[in-house]
Amino acid sequence: MSYNLLKGKRGLIFGALNEKSIGWKIAEKACEEGASIVLTNTPVSIRLGQIDELAEKCNTIVVPADATKVSELDNLIEKATKHLDGNLDFVLHSIGMSPNVRKGRTYDDLDYNLLSQTLDISAISLHKILQICRKRDAINEWGSVVALSYVAAQRTLYGYNDMADAKALLESIVRSFGYIYGREKNIRINTVSQSPTLTTAGSGIMGFDNLMDFADRMSPLGNATAEECADYVITLFSDLTRKVTMQNLYHDGGYASMGMSFRAMKIYNEGLEYRDVQSDKSHK
Ligand SMILES: NC(=O)c1ccc[n+]([C@@H]2O[C@H](COP(=O)([O-])OP(=O)(O)OC[C@H]3O[C@@H](n4cnc5c(N)ncnc54)[C@H](O)[C@@H]3O)[C@@H](O)[C@H]2O)c1
Secondary structure (H helix, E strand, O other): OOOOOOOOOEEEEEOOOOOOOHHHHHHHHHHHOOOEEEEEEOHHHHHHOOHHHHHHHOOOOEEEOOOOOHHHHHHHHHHHHHHHOOOEEEEEEOOOOOHHHHOOOOHHHOOHHHHHHHHHHHHHHHHHHHHHHHHOOOEEEEEEEEEEEOHHHOOOOOOOOOHHHHHHHHHHHHHHHHHHHHHHHOOEEEEEEEOOOOOOOHHHOOOHHHHHHHHHHHOOOOOOOHHHHHHHHHHHHOHHHOOOOOOEEEEOOOHHHOOOOHHHHHHHHHHHHHHHHHHHHHHO
């Protein structure tokens, strides 16, 4: 169902790789809600993913850009505003990748060059996008920027590795730039901290299936899906949330406020019973 929440708005969407991507779902919803958008991703992701299908569906173009490269971002913003025939009303940063995770390096054995890449790709890229947009004055008054985060920025989660540091930095950039862009142009910047979601980036995390099950059991409303995340982000791009800025907004079914739930405790108890049975057996 469409509410025309983004009628007449122009947006730039980073990070749609394939139809599982959170960025893909947000792009689809933005179009359904009446926005005109431009899509972007790295040249390799464009080649290996399905973003061209999405572009066809949304009747738009894909401009290749590596979000760590300032010159490519500059070219992207120029092309996007030209194609849309006007400045941007919203920007989605849906970018995350850890070369340390990819290479199986654990948090106590990080490669520091790879750590720099993790931070650059997953967090500093947002700063680069914002700085270029500001220098080009490419975002309209009362525009909205959303980046996707994860609760590992606040709490330690086994296996999330250096992405936790990247998300903490991302959320800090949102506050620091949110102040500047807010006071100057009423542009708001927020992160949405999403439940674990089965996507290409998500499934790179160690023990992801069990993590999803645990988060689901811990959340009174259950895990939020990528489609539900898209619904939420659309409201943040719309005029209904004009005074929300510099926030990290949890979209996780209540997970971030929980300590232990009945459903998670049940599994834990079953595990303990199993352990006791095994240890009884070993004593016989
Ligand atoms: N999947 C989850 O469990 C989950 C949970 C919370 C937050 N998030 C965040 O959501 C965002 C989107 O991830 P997703 O789960 O949809 O996975 P995804 O793999 O579909 O999307 C990640 C995107 O980042 C892009 N990317 C990587 N390096 C880039 C670069 N240098 N320049 C431009 N783009 C680059 C990839 O091409 C890809 O499109 C990420 O920030 C991720 O950390 C994901």
